[in-house]
Amino acid sequence: MELGPALAGLAVAVMCGVLSPLVVVRRLAFIGQGVSHAAFGGIGLAVVLGLSATDDALATFLVVAAFCVASALLIGVLTRRLRAMRPNAAASEDTVIGIVLVATMALGALLLTMAPDQVDGGADSHAGHVHAEGDDHSGHDHSEHADHVHTPEIEAILFGSLSRVTMVDAGIAWGAALGTLGIMWLMRRQLVFWSFDELGALTFGVDVSRVRLVMLAILGVVVVVTMKLSGVILATALLVLPGAVAMRINRGLAGVLAISVATAIGATAFGIATYPMTGTAPGPLIALALVVFWVLACAVERVSGPGPASGG
Amino acid sequence: MDTPAIEFDSVTFRYPGAGAPALEGVSLRVDRGESLALVGPNGGGKSTLLWLLAGMLRPTQGRVRVFGEAPGVARRRGWIASVPQQLEFEPRFPASARDVVAMGASARVPGWRAGADMRGVDDAMETTGCAEFAGEAVGALSRGQLQRVLIARALAAGPRIVLFDEPLVGIDAPGQERFGELLASLHDRSDVTILLVSHDLRTVASGASTYGRIACLRRTLHFHDAPRGLTPGVLAEVFEHDLAGVFGDVHVDAHSAAECDDPSHAGRHAHHHGDHAGGDS
Structure with a gap:
């Protein structure tokens, strides 16, 4: 197991593990999906700007993160306008997310197909690792084989890739993890109230629209870091399943957070550890491991019941 | 004034x-x-x-x-604190009854400050009779228990x-x-x-x-x-004495029917009457 992917995976797992119960109780899965698809648009933008995902990791991260956070905030601002008309208007959020999702995804697809040469430039050093380990691709002709290289590159974006994860990425992941967890710690009381009862929190004086926007921004950052490992499509797996698993076996906040983080770490470790054997993209392995954990958690809940929310 | x-x-x-x-x-x-x-x-x-x-x-x-x-x-x-009508929340929400009451007390306390005074939380739970199920998971509470918890949450906010x-x-x-x-x-x-x-x-x-x-x-x-x-x-x-009398007599007494011409009053009226007869006799 290489150090870069392992360190990045740990950061991603901790971040997603803490965020996941919130995503589950506040039903942010679809927003998470929307934001992660926005990342595709962000990647398209980064490619058009001439950035390489490996050589300009930090710059690419910043561009994609900015794009994702902007998309998340756009969803937040648009739904806030709906709420200003009717405070309990939750259903219309769906439509807003759906629109932002397809718009950003389509933009990304368009930008990526319009700029195949740049895609190759960023991809040729690692696309080969994923699909033809050991095969030397460095000498091939870009203009002639653009489509061949292009597809694995997009596949890596969609389903994740480990060979793309460097120590720089690990550093970015840890920076993002510490930043987002720090902000969540500072807002923990408001977050807990908001996640339990949004309208109640609003009446009791919690600045709910600020909490929502900060959470959406955090979601945007987390998704960008996560998708490096799991891919755009399956980033939602790490945002939804660890919390869903934990809430089936425990009813206390500390217990749920601990189980959620442990689940995320377990699944990520499985995806990274099996990579050398399978050579497949890690995203599907992580997602399937999480689904297996979830099935087990359902069985545990059925057998033993949830137990009290002791500890307070 | x-x-x-x-x-x-x-x-x-x-x-x-x-x-x-x-x-x-x-x-x-x-x-x-x-x-x-x-x-x-x-x-x-x-x-x-x-x-x-x-x-x-x-x-x-x-x-x-x-x-x-x-x-x-x-x-x-x-x-302002509110006791909501029917709270829709995730039934597996990881919080005890006491955690929910504490939300009221600490709703506006920023993260860098110490938490709210828990005596206020315990007092509110005592007042509303929630103390005996303080440690229960909120999703496991009955409708009546949840209501008391939500009232306690409102009181704990002061x-x-x-x-x-x-x-x-x-x-x-x-x-x-x-x-x-x-x-x-x-x-x-x-x-x-x-x-x-x-x-x-x-x-x-x-x-x-x-x-x-x-x-x-x-x-x-x-x-x-x-x-x-x-x-x-x-x-x-x-x-x-007679629930039906409320809309029949007092309501009309209090303001004219023209002022409050709710066609559904008649229907609800009968409904209340039926409930009342079943519940109290």
Whole structure:
């Protein structure tokens, strides 16, 4: 197991593990999906700007993160306008997310197909690792084989890739993890109230629209870091399943957070550890491991019941 | 004279795209420590009035003030606490009953400061009788237990105004009685202002001795002031003897049928009558 992917995976797992119960109780899965698809648009933008995902990791991260956070905030601002008309208007959020999702995804697809040469430039050093380990691709002709290289590159974006994860990425992941967890710690009381009862929190004086926007921004950052490992499509797996698993076996906040983080770490470790054997993209392995954990958690809940929310 | 706790000045509110306003020309003044009950049919503007009061909606016309401030300011200062109608939450939510009450106390405490004083939380739980199930998971509570937890959450916030939105929906008879007692003790022991809205006259009746005034809300507001006949005492008495009499006699007494021509009154009327006959005899 290489150090870069392992360190990045740990950061991603901790971040997603803490965020996941919130995503589950506040039903942010679809927003998470929307934001992660926005990342595709962000990647398209980064490619058009001439950035390489490996050589300009930090710059690419910043561009994609900015794009994702902007998309998340756009969803937040648009739904806030709906709420200003009717405070309990939750259903219309769906439509807003759906629109932002397809718009950003389509933009990304368009930008990526319009700029195949740049895609190759960023991809040729690692696309080969994923699909033809050991095969030397460095000498091939870009203009002639653009489509061949292009597809694995997009596949890596969609389903994740480990060979793309460097120590720089690990550093970015840890920076993002510490930043987002720090902000969540500072807002923990408001977050807990908001996640339990949004309208109640609003009446009791919690600045709910600020909490929502900060959470959406955090979601945007987390998704960008996560998708490096799991891919755009399956980033939602790490945002939804660890919390869903934990809430089936425990009813206390500390217990749920601990189980959620442990689940995320377990699944990520499985995806990274099996990579050398399978050579497949890690995203599907992580997602399937999480689904297996979830099935087990359902069985545990059925057998033993949830137990009290002791500890307070 | 003191600044009123709640003041509505000719407030009209129309939802965007809606033809008729949800509220029209509503003027209302509630003093500090007063308790007011608002009764009205579903869709009569009760929730709209609460949202205007908490600053979640802004009036189309007119002005709302809470202790002399804009409602949004009052809300952000933590002056308002609410007991919601029917709380929809994730049944597996990882919190105990006590955790939920503590949310009220620490709603506005920033993360870098120490948490709220837990004695307030425990006192509120003692007052509302939640202490014995403090450690239970919130998703495992009965409807009545959850209501007490939510009342405790409101009290733990130390608010100036407590809003009750349909507090007795889904609460059994002993729970309703208990709610009446709780409301009375809250009214007697503190100078907190209470505003309760309900479509159900039984809800109003269960706390009847507490309310200084009772008003009927159906787009416009009609007061039943004591001299006109619908005193809380009268209401309680009427409810005890014959529920059907409320809409038949007192309602007509209090304001003319033309002022409050709710076609559904007749139907609900029979419904209450039936419930009453089944429940109390």
